[in-house]
Amino acid sequence: MKYDAIVIGGSFAGLSAAIHIARARRTVCVIDAGQPRNRFAEASHGFFGQDGSNPQTMIAEAQMQLRSYPTAEIVAGEASMAKAVEEGFEVTVGGGEVLTAAKLVLAFGISDVLPELAGLNEGWGKSVLHCPYCHGFEYSGRNMGVLQTNPMAAHQALLIADWGPTTLYLNGGAVPEQNVQQKLAQRGVTIERARIITLQGEATSLSSLSLESGRSVPIDALYLAPRTRLNSKIAEQLGCVLDDGPFGPIIHTDAAKLTSVPGVYAAGDIARAPHNASWAAADGVTAGVSLHQSLVFEPLAA
Numbered sequence: 001m002k003y004d005a006i007v008i009g010g011s012f013a014g015l016s017a018a019i020h021i022a023r024a025r026r027t028v029c030v031i032d033a034g035q036p037r038n039r040f041a042e043a044s045h046g047f048f049g050q051d052g053s054n055p056q057t058m059i060a061e062a063q064m065q066l067r068s069y070p071t072a073e074i075v076a077g078e079a080s081m082a083k084a085v086e087e088g089f090e091v092t093v094g095g096g097e098v099l100t101a102a103k104l105v106l107a108f109g110i111s112d113v114l115p116e117l118a119g120l121n122e123g124w125g126k127s128v129l130h131c132p133y134c135h136g137f138e139y140s141g142r143n144m145g146v147l148q149t150n151p152m153a154a155h156q157a158l159l160i161a162d163w164g165p166t167t168l169y170l171n172g173g174a175v176p177e178q179n180v181q182q183k184l185a186q187r188g189v190t191i192e193r194a195r196i197i198t199l200q201g202e203a204t205s206l207s208s209l210s211l212e213s214g215r216s217v218p219i220d221a222l223y224l225a226p227r228t229r230l231n232s233k234i235a236e237q238l239g240c241v242l243d244d245g246p247f248g249p250i251i252h253t254d255a256a257k258l259t260s261v262p263g264v265y266a267a268g269d270i271a272r273a274p275h276n277a278s279w280a281a282a283d284g285v286t287a288g289v290s291l292h293q294s295l296v297f298e299p300l301a302a
């Protein structure tokens, strides 16, 4: 095997795994396609010591730090296939180069499947947001909205009312149960039933929503919990068990971040819910340390 470990995905989770493998003096190759989930946001919030930093700068710094270890490599590109072979795994990168390793860490992240609504994509990560803990404080006291895309929307609206006056936009969808309506009223959340026609605002900011009734309502930030999908088929190719998460599929892992396939670890958004960069990094640490310990202890148990 060329490497002790291949890490597929070089962002918060993958780089956290890789640096622990490299610091344990094992060989590790990170393959990264360079499209982290939060690339639409200019600032990442809440990460220890990095609150407000640009996410791409954070990742570039982490990649630079990893490269300083003699046993670590980063390959820019997309892993297209992975399969188990005798004593390890083969991973095919983009054009056809095949890399081999004793163990794998999957950290290829997820993508958000945004609803089709005029003006929504433009604001994603700026004024159209998924998480108030990541991007709520910046809109304190301003007009907040929650777009109902699934039954969790009312829960999100109850929470977001802590940051500012909140409206739950049903967008023509199901009306919440009576007891949920009561809770929304208790939290001062307004319910708007009309369909949204467009989101309006300058560039990436929001100023109003045009509704089907011809009305226009002021808004500064719109939150939603989109469906998510795994960025790669590699977990399925390897035979990893997937669970149904609240937003989309999640790779099943144990407390050591080991998947159902021996030798394959998974970390970050692909292997947990809820999501943020700190949890992704922490899971990456767990995967990297667990992987290293398996390299030490498995031969002793044989």
Ligand SMILES: Cc1cc2nc3c(=O)[nH]c(=O)nc-3n(C[C@H](O)[C@H](O)[C@H](O)COP(=O)(O)OP(=O)(O)OC[C@H]3O[C@@H](n4cnc5c(N)ncnc54)[C@H](O)[C@@H]3O)c2cc1C
Pocket (backbone or CB within 6 Å): 008, 009, 010, 011, 012, 013, 014, 031, 032, 033, 034, 035, 036, 037, 038, 039, 040, 041, 043, 044, 045, 046, 047, 077, 078, 079, 080, 107, 108, 109, 110, 112, 124, 125, 126, 130, 134, 135, 231, 232, 267, 268, 269, 270, 275, 276, 277, 278, 280
């Ligand atoms: C708009 C937005 C804003 C956010 N803001 C915040 C915030 O302020 N604070 C916070 O804590 N969290 C924030 N998050 C959440 C955060 O982005 C994720 O939790 C975090 O990026 C997950 O890290 P990850 O390493 O699991 O995956 P990602 O960061 O998504 O990285 C996955 C990496 O794998 C690569 N990849 C994918 N497929 C392959 C392949 N086949 N081969 C090789 N590489 C591949 C991708 O290109 C990418 O580089 C935000 C999310 C969104 C959508």
